[in-house]
Amino acid sequence: MTDVNTMPGHLIRRYHQASVAIFHARVAELGFDLTPVQYAALAKIEAQPGIDQVTLAGLIAYDRTTIGGVVDRLVQKQYLVREVSATDRRARVLKLTELGVTTLHRLAPVVEEAQLQVLSGLDEREQAEFVRLLQKATAGVNQMSRAPLKEAE
Amino acid sequence: MTDVNTMPGHLIRRYHQASVAIFHARVAELGFDLTPVQYAALAKIEAQPGIDQVTLAGLIAYDRTTIGGVVDRLVQKQYLVREVSATDRRARVLKLTELGVTTLHRLAPVVEEAQLQVLSGLDEREQAEFVRLLQKATAGVNQMSRAPLKEAE
DNA sequence: TACTGATGATCAGCATACTGACTATATTGT
């Protein structure tokens, strides 16, 4: 394993790079300019409207510092509203706007396609096995990240 | 696949995040401050001293814009020397310094350990299968990246 | 009630990646 191109860490970086590029290309075809991270945030906020930033970060495994900037940009694009929580003045409550909802729904099928394209180097049986192993491997190292996934309670 | 946490793209992002964190933690234990990208660059330059930046970028699948900054920082840390090529004045020729060589060799075993830790969620049979599928999947989407891997000739 | 610690959010600073544009130099074709 002296060649970095055979090391898991390096392969993951390259795979991630391509995965992001595929996402961008697909989304750009529809005339949108959303990053994978922004999409994930919108999807999670739709599922749990009124969520605060730290909880959101935990549910999609982001760093809490990073999420601030992501939310900033989504608010600027008018996909999100951010308000001070009525019950905790430290917290910011997040909700989708109408535009956010329609955008999310228009993008959903394209994002699905992008996922398939990311796996397109594998045949169907391999895809299933790969996703299973990827989930298991990711779960195994979850706590090593500064931003571990926190399961919904 | 409506939940982003089951989507391959999202899993890859999380896995990559943890992989980088593991690398940093291991390298920091030895008192060094090298990123995975910087390590990969050093390793490749050792294998091919006198390589230019574009070729290096192709061999480890970086963007040519990004590699400039990476090399800058490695030069600043005195691991690398960058000189104008004698045969092509556009090109910059890269070589390791003594310090670069010794650092690379000290880090190598730790980097190996980090790779194993990245896979630690899987049993031995799964690890082999996962790396095989990861290589195949990555190769399948290689051309979608701005920085595809270019095999050595 | 007042103190202490925990928590939500932000800020500054840095490194990786990307896009698009630009400069300088080589190469190719006529």
Add this chain to the structure above:
DNA sequence: ACAATATAGTCAGTATGCTGATCATCAGTA
């Protein structure tokens, strides 16, 4: 030889991630 094209590298601008620090607010406890 000269024009057109290609290539190596850089720069400006933006987004994701990280570290570590700070501020405001909340919650538990003496």
